[in-house]
Amino acid sequence: MRFAITMFSLLAIASIIGTVLKQNEPYNNYIIKFGQFWFDIFEKLGMFNVYQAFWFLLILVFLIVSTSLCISRNTPKILKDYKGFQDRIREKSLLSFKHSYQFPVKKFSVKKTISFLKSHNYKVKYKPVEGNGDLIVAKKGDLQKFGYIFTHLAIVIISIGGLLDGNLVFKVQELIGAKQIQLIDQPLSKISLKGRMSEDNLSYRASILLSEGDTKTAAILRAKEGYLVQEIPFSITLKNFNIKHYSTGQPKSFESELLVKDKKTGETINKTISVNKPLTYKGVTIYQAAFEDGGSQLDLLVWDLNSSQPSFKMNSQIFKNNKLTFENQNLTLEFKDFRKFNILEVDENKEKKPKPTNVGPNFLYKVRNESGQAKEYQTYQLPMLIDGKYFFMSGMRNSPQEEFKYLKIPADENLSIEGFMVLKSLLNNPKKVQSAINKGIKTSAFTTSGKKEAFKLGAENIIGAFVGGGYNSVIDAMDLNIPDQASVADKEKAIKTYINIIYLVSQELVRDYQFKNKNDIVFPANDAPRFIQDALTAYSDSFFYGVPLYLELKEFNEVQASGLQLTKSPGQFWVYLGSILLVLGIFCMIYIQEIRLWIFRKKGSNKLIVSLATNRDRIDFDQYAIEFKDKIKKII
Amino acid sequence: MLRNIKDKFMNYSFGLLLACLTIIAISKFNNFMDNYELIILISSAITFTWMGNVWPNFRKLFIYTFLLSFISIYFYKGSLEEIELNFFLKYFLSSQSAIMWMTALYPLSLLTYWIYLFSKQDFYGNLATKITWIATMMGFVGLLVRWYESYLIGIDVGHIPVSNLYEVFVLFCLITSLLYLHYEEKLAIKKLGAFVLIIITAAVGFILWYTFEKGADEIQPLVPALQSYWMKIHVPANFIGYGAFAMAAMISVAYLLKDKGIIGSYLPELNVLDEMTYKAISIGFIFFTIATILGAVWAAEAWGGYWSWDPKETWALIVWLNYAAWLHLRLIKGLRGTMLAWWSLAGLLITTFAFLGVNLFLSGLHSYGEL
Numbered sequence A: 001m002r003f004a005i006t007m008f009s010l011l012a013i014a015s016i017i018g019t020v021l022k023q024n025e026p027y028n029n030y031i032i033k034f035g036q037f038w039f040d041i042f043e044k045l046g047m048f049n050v051y052q053a054f055w056f057l058l059i060l061v062f063l064i065v066s067t068s069l070c071i072s073r074n075t076p077k078i079l080k081d082y083k084g085f086q087d088r089i090r091e092k093s094l095l096s097f098k099h100s101y102q103f104p105v106k107k108f109s110v111k112k113t114i115s116f117l118k119s120h121n122y123k124v125k126y127k128p129v130e131g132n133g134d135l136i137v138a139k140k141g142d143l144q145k146f147g148y149i150f151t152h153l154a155i156v157i158i159s160i161g162g163l164l165d166g167n168l169v170f171k172v173q174e175l176i177g178a179k180q181i182q183l184i185d186q187p188l189s190k191i192s193l194k195g196r197m198s199e200d201n202l203s204y205r206a207s208i209l210l211s212e213g214d215t216k217t218a219a220i221l222r223a224k225e226g227y228l229v230q231e232i233p234f235s236i237t238l239k240n241f242n243i244k245h246y247s248t249g250q251p252k253s254f255e256s257e258l259l260v261k262d263k264k265t266g267e268t269i270n271k272t273i274s275v276n277k278p279l280t281y282k283g284v285t286i287y288q289a290a291f292e293d294g295g296s297q298l299d300l301l302v303w304d305l306n307s308s309q310p311s312f313k314m315n316s317q318i319f320k321n322n323k324l325t326f327e328n329q330n331l332t333l334e335f336k337d338f339r340k341f342n343i344l345e346v347d348e349n350k351e352k353k354p355k356p357t358n359v360g361p362n363f364l365y366k367v368r369n370e371s372g373q374a375k376e377y378q379t380y381q382l383p384m385l386i387d388g389k390y391f392f393m394s395g396m397r398n399s400p401q402e403e404f405k406y407l408k409i410p411a412d413e414n415l416s417i418e419g420f421m422v423l424k425s426l427l428n429n430p431k432k433v434q435s436a437i438n439k440g441i442k443t444s445a446f447t448t449s450g451k452k453e454a455f456k457l458g459a460e461n462i463i464g465a466f467v468g469g470g471y472n473s474v475i476d477a478m479d480l481n482i483p484d485q486a487s488v489a490d491k492e493k494a495i496k497t498y499i500n501i502i503y504l505v506s507q508e509l510v511r512d513y514q515f516k517n518k519n520d521i522v523f524p525a526n527d528a529p530r531f532i533q534d535a536l537t538a539y540s541d542s543f544f545y546g547v548p549l550y551l552e553l554k555e556f557n558e559v560q561a562s563g564l565q566l567t568k569s570p571g572q573f574w575v576y577l578g579s580i581l582l583v584l585g586i587f588c589m590i591y592i593q594e595i596r597l598w599i600f601r602k603k604g605s606n607k608l609i610v611s612l613a614t615n616r617d618r619i620d621f622d623q624y625a626i627e628f629k630d631k632i633k634k635i636i
Numbered sequence B: 001m002l003r004n005i006k007d008k009f010m011n012y013s014f015g016l017l018l019a020c021l022t023i024i025a026i027s028k029f030n031n032f033m034d035n036y037e038l039i040i041l042i043s044s045a046i047t048f049t050w051m052g053n054v055w056p057n058f059r060k061l062f063i064y065t066f067l068l069s070f071i072s073i074y075f076y077k078g079s080l081e082e083i084e085l086n087f088f089l090k091y092f093l094s095s096q097s098a099i100m101w102m103t104a105l106y107p108l109s110l111l112t113y114w115i116y117l118f119s120k121q122d123f124y125g126n127l128a129t130k131i132t133w134i135a136t137m138m139g140f141v142g143l144l145v146r147w148y149e150s151y152l153i154g155i156d157v158g159h160i161p162v163s164n165l166y167e168v169f170v171l172f173c174l175i176t177s178l179l180y181l182h183y184e185e186k187l188a189i190k191k192l193g194a195f196v197l198i199i200i201t202a203a204v205g206f207i208l209w210y211t212f213e214k215g216a217d218e219i220q221p222l223v224p225a226l227q228s229y230w231m232k233i234h235v236p237a238n239f240i241g242y243g244a245f246a247m248a249a250m251i252s253v254a255y256l257l258k259d260k261g262i263i264g265s266y267l268p269e270l271n272v273l274d275e276m277t278y279k280a281i282s283i284g285f286i287f288f289t290i291a292t293i294l295g296a297v298w299a300a301e302a303w304g305g306y307w308s309w310d311p312k313e314t315w316a317l318i319v320w321l322n323y324a325a326w327l328h329l330r331l332i333k334g335l336r337g338t339m340l341a342w343w344s345l346a347g348l349l350i351t352t353f354a355f356l357g358v359n360l361f362l363s364g365l366h367s368y369g370e371l
């Protein structure tokens, strides 16, 4: 008994550890968190995989053994109680019960009493005693005791089922050196027998990642820091992967169209599985578990943000790398992920509450330089509506722990990025800038040629600084030119003037371009000032973008991959069976009241003794006993 | 005799009413239901008929709730815009208003129960019970109408409102108060309302915070893992368990107070309190067991394994072990009294952690309702 409570506590504490300490993380995370010293100790104790640790299994085994012992000890007694009646009881002990009543009888009909008791669902035994005395022994609620057997048997069955589905077989094989966890990624065909679990492995939960069109014939078993190959009796082909969406944009279902082919007989099955709708074949259940990109193809345009160079085309594929020489640097572009749907909460308008919207495809890539350092980029294909204006968004971060910082490039009249690119090319074209400044001076109010000359020189410097490094370098340049004693107000005034000059020159560049290219309208006619300001901000921000390399996604051919889980779980049946038994047992135990009743009349006596007892003291029972005694009194 | 006939008549007509509703529902929506949903519908009708027959006040609740919900649905005219336009919807019967009425009425009934406790005037006791009934009714109306509203957002968005922390908290209030009302009637223990309503009011506080701080009342479509008929039974069964455990803990508070002689003269006898705690825990235990098993069956279907040691699962096991230990102590050792009362109070902490703490502090596959 005390033992049972100890068992409960042990199991509970062990379980808590597993929920507080995140399980099955990469070992490096633990080392960073705890340090090498504690990591080693925790690792030995199996803390990173508590539920499969040796001691945890030991608790389970202990649970099975002790509960079985408990059952085997109590069952004979229960069976005996069930079969028999307690008819060897003495008058004295009858009278000592809490519910023991005596009342006078004139004419006592045994038959009538028995049929009364039977009509109240009692099992009855009549026994004449001590020479013509009458003893009626009755009982009901035997099932309560069976409840005990049911519940405890259920615990045993469930635990055994659970163990059956654990990785006990592998653990033993690992212990004797027959199997070994693989730590290095290599093609499955290269992996030796030691790293392979055979088809008739008792139970497993393995996974398969399939790109659309791919076929696989074995699965992967994750184990600690590595993996094992799990052979399966069939091959799986992913014909198609589909994500369906709600009208609000959130994902509604993930579906894999599978072709499963038996390795021995060649029998094939076509079936679409989805979350909550798995497929069971040859004792293995195949679940939709995850999805990711399966190597989508992207057609890109490569732009240099800080030069007047034209863009050029580039083809790429997710999980592939492209080499590129850009501004005299040898760069590697590593394409990581592509997502066709992205649900974001964007402030489309100041007035409206942001609500989740699909903002369209994006892709994720890293740009690595010669020294091996990489920055990560996330670029959206389509412009996003932010505060009523459209922007192309591209995020950059230096490490995965950081948040992305976004470059916001305004979209032009045609919702394309071209307008911005035209403007940055114009700014990077010294001749055009020169003539724009000259034009500005012509139409300006400067009267003397000396002033004109001074302005021209200043404007050239400012534009030069801006083109070479954005607003920041304009401010730097200003610090050199303005005397130290200038007041803050003076400085601010100067900055405003400079920004205005940059703006006016850009406006001139745009006007000139529009005049010469009347047919291709790129700059917004109504909203030109706003566009130019946003574009200049974006240009200035591009100096914080890591590399001034912008990848524009033109076309894509999406290839998806589906993550499947393959489960073989022979214990499931037993666990379910045990569960049913458990519920049944608890029901019997809690809701059935065991009652025993004796009616005794000594020979020749005109007094009747009625005693009731139960094995569990309850208020209900007190009430019941009193009422039932009265009923008996009535019928005799 | 006459009473008996009237009872019988009510029983039969209630059964008939439910049978009719079920048949109408089936004939109208047959195309939208699969076999499991049919089974769930029919067994719900049978369960409610049974409950209505053994507990006439439940029957009343059922009828009024449905009446109000139908009126509300009628006012909607199939458009969510009516919430702002129709006076009754705006202030009484839209899902949000109905739930707000619930959140206002439960604290009021708590107050009334305390007035009753000290004044010992039956008037207040009866009033408190009435308020609790009305609050419960409004809560149920709120949930039912919410169910309807979810279909107005989009026919594919529609789902039973037991899918996120907000909805489930409302359900918790309703189930706990129903359990309490049942025992109040059966065992004549009105004074315990002063305690049980504390935990309900606390849950109401959470709902309000969650609504106004996090906008949790917004209806969201179901993520793929939740699209399962198991959800429809797993979640309510779980909450009968949680509700019963919570009630047991609050009765234990009353027990401990009385044991220490604090406001003891106002409370029922110790052995009654003890028995109540046992009843609550045993009913909770059986439903919690069933719910956990159903959860396992569902997990087997959605995640590919009936048990993954996901934090929520594991904490459910811990809760279960805790009450199994409690029952062992009481049933086998015949232990009674203070120690078990403290234990059941501590049980509430464990239960609350499983219910809420896991979502707050631990991550896992159980994805509904992150804070």
Ligand code: HEM
Pocket (backbone or CB within 6 Å): A001, A003, A004, A007, A008, A063, A066, A067, A070, A071, A073, A074, A148, A151, A152, A155, A586, A589, B324, B327, B328, B331, B332
């Ligand atoms: C993890 C699950 C369980 C374990 C490990 C367990 C273990 C035990 C142990 C070791 C005993 C003592 C037996 C003896 O010494 O004779 C016992 C007795 C008992 N258990 Fe459990 N038990 C479990 C679940 C349950 C459940 C779910 C119930 C029902 C609510 C229950 C009800 C009882 C009863 C009534 C007895 C006493 C039987 C008697 O003395 O006649 N047990 N249990």
